[in-house]
Amino acid sequence: MKKEERKLTAVEIPIGDIVEAETAVEFNTGSWRSERPVWNKEKCIHCLTCWISCPDSSVKIASDEKRITIVTGIDYDHCKGCGICARECPPKIKAITMEHEKK
Amino acid sequence: MANLKELSKNPERLTGGHRLCAGCGAGIVARQTLIAAGSTPVVITNATGCLEVSTTVFPYTAWKDSFFHSAFENSAATCSGIETAYRSLKAQGKIKDDIRFITFGGDGGTYDIGLQSLSGAMERGHRMLYICYNNEAYMNTGIQRSGATPKGAHTTTAPAGKVRQGKEQNKKDLTQIMIAHDIPYVAQAYVGNWNDFITKVQKALAVDGPSFINILTPCRLGWAYKPEDTMLISRLAVETCVWPSFEVENGVYKINVIPKEKKPVIEFLKLQGRFKHLFRSDNAHILETIQKGVDEKWDLLQRRSAVGCRA
């Protein structure tokens, strides 16, 4: 869940509205989800279509022992559950299915 | 041609945790642009709009690279200042890195309020890639019509009503306006085809001068469709020739994606709530006009491309 951020004072905040790069990682947008993509490791052919299609950088990838990129799962801290990954997954593979998010 | 296995070795340069809507095409455009850039250092400029406000809510930013926003209508001018500073500091030996400059603007910030600034920057020849993530209306302020809104679309300032049926005018052909600037690289792309877009970004970044990519970027809220269909809808725009994917490299036209079978425009329109009213029987003539307009433009593009026509 989203960390309760302590609001900084005028003296503490940087001059101008500088923000250090990539801090949005700390912001949880996973709580927006009403549908959850569930990735099936067995079915996945690691074509990476879901990875390149995700608007939220939420398809996790890694390099295997042969230095080939494989999908390793979903980043549920940031995934908003749009379903693009499931839709773009090749129809014959269907390695990602959307399920109702249990709150 | 790009290759996903290779691209996946490139660093991820946009983080999750930004606040674009679920399924937003702009997030895909920004991510793929930076993946295309590989490890080339870039400085990004952004016009005010969905992408900018959603990715940089103080004290959070989704950008891993230097990112700058100042206002709505001036991202090209702002980028030209950054690029000029780069040339100056580089010539003085104060900067060693080879840096590229990318500007993102929505269609509002590009077609309309930012057109002067964009035109000036392109004419001056700054080496920068301007990407218009074109969702065909002012989405950030709540779906108002823009110069990019197509005929017949319902928006909140050109709504479908009892006597008017959405926007009455055609969309502005901004890509042609950019081609008329005689810059080295101009292209139209769409979010449904990562390979086409990423290849174009890589070409654009490689040219020594200004480049411009107009990428059709469906907005699930403004176009009223299911969020998972973002890519599918944009592909239909290409398959119906509503939004051809083509490029103009040093003045030479090339159609990059030729539909196997040209689908009727209604295939693209019917999935979107913004065109719903056009499917009433008394609006059939509007659909006909739209189809006719698409056919004419597509024919013209094919002729320009077939003969290697120079801009």
Next chain:
Amino acid sequence: MIKTVYSKGKLVAKTGNEVVAEAMRQIEPDVVAAYPITPATEIVQIFSQFVADGIVKSEYVAVESEHSAMSATIGASAAGARAMTGTSSQGLSLMWEMLYIASGLRLPIVMAEVNRAISAPINIHGDQSDTMGARDAGWIQIYSENSQEAYDNMIQATRIAEKAKLPTLVTTDGFIISHCMEVVETYPDADVKAFIGKYEPERYLLDIKKPYTLGSIDLQDYYFEHRYQLAQAMRNAKNIVLDVAKDFEKTFGRKYDLCEKYMLDDAEIAIAVIGSTAGTAKVVVNELREKGIKAGLLKIRVYRPFPAEEIAKDLAHVKAVAVMDRADSCSGAFAPVYSDIVASLYASGVTNPKVVNYVYGLGGREINTGHIIGIYEMLCKIASGTEKSSNKVEYINVRIK
């Protein structure tokens, strides 16, 4: 005979625009982005010639509008360059949106501004409506009485802006200073460069090893803190201006302050004014002093940050003060400088002086010693109690009826 103040100084005959461009040549910013506008055009013309001749290593961006001029300057400054621009009147008006962004992002841009009337009706001549309209934009504003001051102010502004992290504009009155030839003492390039020093920003966009986002969106949680920070920076800028002035005097021998007091310490009546009219008023003060009239003058050099406490102190003993505004606020009440001065007096508990407001010289309308003598005569009457001080704006040299 005019002599140099600085041992290595050189006397040259130049117009205001020429000396401003000369200062820019010596400062040699990394980037200048500008758009031509009367009466400031010459500044950028001369400067682009310097670029074309390879005299400066600066890059010049000939943008397509002033909005883009300020945008490109902002971009260049954020990127890590020492960046400058120049404009006037409608140009400054077109920059309006970006002026606030330059200060909000705390970018040390320096602008050479030539004061000119604002349309409509269109008028190319000098008044201060343009920069007065930008008085709350978070820019340090330094006004010049003559070309020498314009030159000196440009050099000081570079250091002030960078130390305060606030954009700074230096003004000259359109045509009166910008186009009039005067003898100006310039200093050697190396000495000017040594005075301004190297620009080394802490954070800049081209520093790709330390990437950051600049220009993010602040909502209810942070906007107020950032604006407070900006307001505070402007308050702190007063001491920066004074420190730079002190160092400038030590280096080049010319003394500068927030305001210039002319025969003010023992004055019973005084005029407060900004810009070239101060020079005209000094002539009148001299004449009146010869007649034994205790007239004085307060010339405001730095209008933003506004030297409120200093002005209250300087005017506390004066019986009657006329504030001359070369801009009308159209507020239905008073003009800008008057409002600032009266607020400063009141807030400091200074209630002794009677203060009247005169608006003059709009659109380049002549202001001469005769007009200023008339003001001092009125002040004499107010001071002696034979005339009541006006509680509304008085207009000089305009045909009302």
